[in-house]
Amino acid sequence: AQKVTQAQTEISVVEKEDVTLDCVYETRDTTYYLFWYKQPPSGELVFLIRRNSFDEQNEISGRYSWNFQKSTSSFNFTITASQVVDSAVYFCALGSNYGGSQGNLIFGKGTKLSVKP
Amino acid sequence: ETGVTQTPRHLVMGMTNKKSLKCEQHLGHNAMYWYKQSAKKPLELMFVYSLEERVENNSVPSRFSPECPNSSHLFLHLHTLQPEDSALYLCASSQVVTRGDTQYFGPGTRLTVL
Numbered sequence: 001a002q003k004v005t006q007a008q009t010e011i012s013v014v015e016k017e018d019v020t021l022d023c024v025y026e027t028r029d030t031t032y033y034l035f036w037y038k039q040p041p042s043g044e045l046v047f048l049i050r051r052n053s054f055d056e057q058n059e060i061s062g063r064y065s066w067n068f069q070k071s072t073s074s075f076n077f078t079i080t081a082s083q084v085v086d087s088a089v090y091f092c093a094l095g096s097n098y099g100g101s102q103g104n105l106i107f108g109k110g111t112k113l114s115v116k117p
Numbered sequence: 118e119t120g121v122t123q124t125p126r127h128l129v130m131g132m133t134n135k136k137s138l139k140c141e142q143h144l145g146h147n148a149m150y151w152y153k154q155s156a157k158k159p160l161e162l163m164f165v166y167s168l169e170e171r172v173e174n175n176s177v178p179s180r181f182s183p184e185c186p187n188s189s190h191l192f193l194h195l196h197t198l199q200p201e202d203s204a205l206y207l208c209a210s211s212q213v214v215t216r217g218d219t220q221y222f223g224p225g226t227r228l229t230v231l
Binding site for chain 2: 029031032033035037042043044045046047050052091095096097104105107108109110
């Protein structure tokens, strides 16, 4: 089965706190890709990162960092020193040969992050 | 214009109306997608087009009819919709249709069916 689970439905933090958004995936593919997208209230999904299954190096981009662990099938996302502008719904997605077709992205249900001043 | 654009941004229609959603990508991509995002479900892939040919149709009711006249434009024609079709409809594009290619999304059309 191909599945993405984001167990945290909503998270609320105060500005400058660090916050980690969890993502657990299931796939039978040996080659797959993981993505994170941000959806602000305007609605557009903004691409944040793509990671392939053979690259387990953690990545840092400014205040954002990602921790990919194949052993636990997790691809967690941490925002350091959160800001109000980080308030959005964050989606984790899996790109794999789902059902034999290429190009499908399987999305989690999203985590709504609220950062209060 | 840059990225992926969608018009209209908001649409209210009755169940007997016919309307169309438009998507345009300015990224030089060859693949385009329609997704449905409703409050109680994860994003659902509806249709995939590669080089103007439909390559995926995920059991979408026939009241939704896609059209891809060229690799830059994608339409979703709507007729006799139901209230449960109210949702945010997102268009996306990618260079090609593969599991590893990043999809870039438009801002969506918020559809309300009365």
